[in-house]
Amino acid sequence: MELTSWQFAAFSIAxxxxxxxxxxxxxxxxxxxxxxxxxxxxxxxxxxQALALVVMLVLGYGSMxxxxxxxxxxxxxVCIALVVxxxxxxxxxxxxxxxxxxxFVYLLLGLSYILFRIIHLxxxxxxxxxxxxxxxxxxxxxxxxxxxxxxxxxQRFQSWHEDANPPRALEAADVDAxxxxxxxxxxxxxxxxAMANALFLKLSPALIExxxxxxxxxxxxxYVVTATVYTVFLYYNFSGFIDVVIGFGRLFGMRLxxxxxxxxxxxxxxxxWGRWHMTLSNWFRDYMFNPLLRALMARFENxxxxxxxxxxxxxxxxxxxxxxxxxxxxxxxxxxxxxxGASVNKLYQLFMVARLGRKRxxxxxxxxxxxxxxxxLTFAYFTMGVTALWVNFDQLAQLGRELGVAGALAxxxxxxxxxxxxxxxxxxxxxAAKRVLPVVSPAMSPAAPTxxxxxxxxxLALAAVLLLTLATxxxxxxxxxxxxxxx
Numbered sequence: 001m002e003l004t005s006w007q008f009a010a011f012s013i014a015x016x017x018x019x020x021x022x023x024x025x026x027x028x029x030x031x032x033x034x035x036x037x038x039x040x041x042x043x044x045x046x047x048x049q050a051l052a053l054v055v056m057l058v059l060g061y062g063s064m065x066x067x068x069x070x071x072x073x074x075x076x077x078v079c080i081a082l083v084v085x086x087x088x089x090x091x092x093x094x095x096x097x098x099x100x101x102x103x104f105v106y107l108l109l110g111l112s113y114i115l116f117r118i119i120h121l122x123x124x125x126x127x128x129x130x131x132x133x134x135x136x137x138x139x140x141x142x143x144x145x146x147x148x149x150x151x152x153x154x155q156r157f158q159s160w161h162e163d164a165n166p167p168r169a170l171e172a173a174d175v176d177a178x179x180x181x182x183x184x185x186x187x188x189x190x191x192x193x194a195m196a197n198a199l200f201l202k203l204s205p206a207l208i209e210x211x212x213x214x215x216x217x218x219x220x221x222x223y224v225v226t227a228t229v230y231t232v233f234l235y236y237n238f239s240g241f242i243d244v245v246i247g248f249g250r251l252f253g254m255r256l257x258x259x260x261x262x263x264x265x266x267x268x269x270x271x272x273w274g275r276w277h278m279t280l281s282n283w284f285r286d287y288m289f290n291p292l293l294r295a296l297m298a299r300f301e302n303x304x305x306x307x308x309x310x311x312x313x314x315x316x317x318x319x320x321x322x323x324x325x326x327x328x329x330x331x332x333x334x335x336x337x338x339x340x341g342a343s344v345n346k347l348y349q350l351f352m353v354a355r356l357g358r359k360r361x362x363x364x365x366x367x368x369x370x371x372x373x374x375x376x377l378t379f380a381y382f383t384m385g386v387t388a389l390w391v392n393f394d395q396l397a398q399l400g401r402e403l404g405v406a407g408a409l410a411x412x413x414x415x416x417x418x419x420x421x422x423x424x425x426x427x428x429x430x431x432a433a434k435r436v437l438p439v440v441s442p443a444m445s446p447a448a449p450t451x452x453x454x455x456x457x458x459x460l461a462l463a464a465v466l467l468l469t470l471a472t473x474x475x476x477x478x479x480x481x482x483x484x485x486x487x
Contacts, residue, residue: 001039004190004479019252025164028167035146040053043109050107057114063079071128075126080122094329113149121134152259159255164254178247183465193232203222207219208398220403227384235264260276264419269342284321314339314345322385328392330388375419376416376423384415
């Protein structure tokens with residue numbers, strides 16, 4: 001069942017209707033369990049392919065029981081190590097290549113996000129943050145919720161359990177906001193990201209196919225356009241699907257966490273990752289960066305070293321976050337690039353504070369020209385970094401040879417200028433629109449809650465968006481795949 005398809009929407013709507021036939025908690029849990037199993041089964045060709053998923057789930061639940069009984073850091077560490085090593089083996093990371101593989105094909109879909117949920121359950125159970133005993137039913141529905149199975153958002157168990165036990169009552173505002181969110185999400189996926197993907201597929205072969213050898217200047221220009229188009233596709237594809245699942249979640253009565261907060265208004269790389277895939281960033285902050293920083297501070301009790309530890313923590317955290325995206329060598333390069341970007345950003349902030357002082361540095365950060373420069377530089381770095389998501393290592397090497405050092409620097413400068421100018425123009429247009437047009441109803445914003453009935457103008461706008469989505473979708477033989485399903 002392709003996540004960006006209308007079949008997924010039909011499956012979700014049917015499940016929601018059955019889900020609300022009764023208000024009993026057992027009925028809701030049972031319907032959600034059946035839907036989760038049906039969704040997973042739709043990706044299987046044989047029952048044996050579910051073995052990897054079953055192993056991860058059983059190991060996770062067993063680890064949770066163990067740490068609940070034995071509250072000791074070493075026990076928790078061993079359990080987490082077993083879960084992580086099992087994940088790395090099943091995902092076949094390159095450094096695990098010496099180990100024998102399982103003699104059959106198995107489903108990898110969803111393992112990455114299930115890993116995050118399992119580690120969260122182990123750590124929070126060991127710390128006592130999860131006080132209640134987690135039943136197998138709740139455990140399965142939480143870890144394998146079909147809405148968040150493949151892409152997140154990564155919801156904490158406490159939040160999920162609060163909505164599910166007893167089930168949160170569905171209100172008119174939930175239906176209003178949920179349907180609006182779903183419609184806007186499909187517009188992002190089937191209209192905006194589909195068009196960007198079609199353009200990307202036309203442009204990229206001339207850069208990465210084995211027989212392609214454009215001149216250096218032509219390669220640089222084509223790379224700038226191709227990388228920009230891919231970033232547009234990536235954002236609207238991923239954020240659109242998150243809108244869809246959050247919207248359907250509202251119709252179930254679930255309050256799934258937000259995953260995006262206008263990432264391209266970020267003034268620096270660290271701010272960007274506080275806005276892009278926020279639940280992933282927050283998870284790594286809570287379960288890797290903060291523990292690593294505490295361990296370093298406890299080992300070396302010198303307050304003067306705290307800034308250096310922060311830089312080290314950012315590099316390690318972002319490097320691991322990048323490597324998590326894929327098991328091949330190109331993702332190692334991607335992870336190191338993300339770690340380097342975060343570390344350099346932190347070092348720059350420390351340097352500027354030391355050089356100018358906090359007050360003058362804040363004033364500089366508020367200057368309009370400086371803001372757009374930083375936004376452009378951040379956009380360029382991220383756009384070049386996510387090149388790893390659309391090339392393999394050989395193609396990356398070929399692209400590097402075609403661009404050369406001068407071409408890569410020129411591409412970075414061009415992307416920075418393009419981003420800065422585009423963001424400035426977008427802000428001017430938005431400011432002008434606010435002066436000319438009446439204030440848009442909160443219901444028009446996908447993330448905003450709604451109160452009362454939807455104004456007629458907003459309802460007509462949603463209808464127009466839906467019709468435009470349907471019309472655009474007819475231009476393509478099939479909708480674009482959900483890009484994050486590969487991770």
